[in-house]
Amino acid sequence: MDREVFLSLLALDSYNRGYNAAVGDLDESGSIGTATIRPFEPDEQDGWQAAGFYAVAYEWNGETVISYRGTNDLLDPFTGWTIGAGFDGASQAGLAIEFYEAVRGLIGAILIGLSFWWSVRHNRIEANRAIATDI
Numbered sequence: 001m002d003r004e005v006f007l008s009l010l011a012l013d014s015y016n017r018g019y020n021a022a023v024g025d026l027d028e029s030g031s032i033g034t035a036t037i038r039p040f041e042p043d044e045q046d047g048w049q050a051a052g053f054y055a056v057a058y059e060w061n062g063e064t065v066i067s068y069r070g071t072n073d074l075l076d077p078f079t080g081w082t083i084g085a086g087f088d089g090a091s092q093a094g095l096a097i098e099f100y101e102a103v104r105g106l107i108g109a110i111l112i113g114l115s116f117w118w119s120v121r122h123n124r125i126e127a128n129r130a131i132a133t134d135i
Contacts, residue, residue, distance in 0.1 A: 001033075007065060010035060010058055014067040018045075018054045028056070035060035044102060051079045051091040057103045066103060068096055 013032050016024040029037055038057035048054055054069040079091045 006033065006035075006060070009033070010060070010065050011067045014054060014056045014069040017056055018069075019049045032058070035065065038064070038103060041102060044099070047091070048095060051095055052076060053079070053092045053095040055096065055099045057099075064103060066100060068099075 010032065013026075015022045016026045017028050017037075029039055031037060035058040038059060052075045056067050058065045058067070
C-alpha cells in the first residue's frame with residue numbers, strides 16, 4: 001500500500017478509538033494493518049476528554065506515527081481555536097505536546113501539522129531533525 005494512503009488511514013483510525021469514537025468502538029490496543037498501537041501509560045489520558053483532545057501513536061515500518069484527532073465540539077473556542085490566532089495557552093495544544101513528549105523516546109516520530117509547528121516554535125525539537133507530514 002502507498003505510504004501516504006496508509007498514513008491517512010492511521011489518521012482516520014484515531015476517530016475510531018477512545019472516548020466518543022465516531023465510526024466504531026475499537027480497543028486502544030492492538031494493531032491496524034501492519035501498524036501496532038503504542039500502549040498508553042497510566043494516567044496519560046487525564047484531562048483529554050474535558051479538553052476535547054485525543055491522540056494515538058502507532059509503530060509502523062520502524063517509525064512512530066502520531067495521529068491527533070480533530071475536534072468539533074463547543075469547547076473548541078476555549079481549548080483549541082486560540083492557537084490559530086497565536087495564543088499558545090490552549091489546552092489541546094499543551095496536551096498534544098505532552099503526548100508527543102511521552103512518545104518521543106521512540107525513534108522516527110512523524111509530526112503532522114500543528115504538533116510539528118508547536119514543537120519547533122517552543123524549541124521542543126529541532127526543525128531539521130523532525131519528519132513533518134501534512135495529510
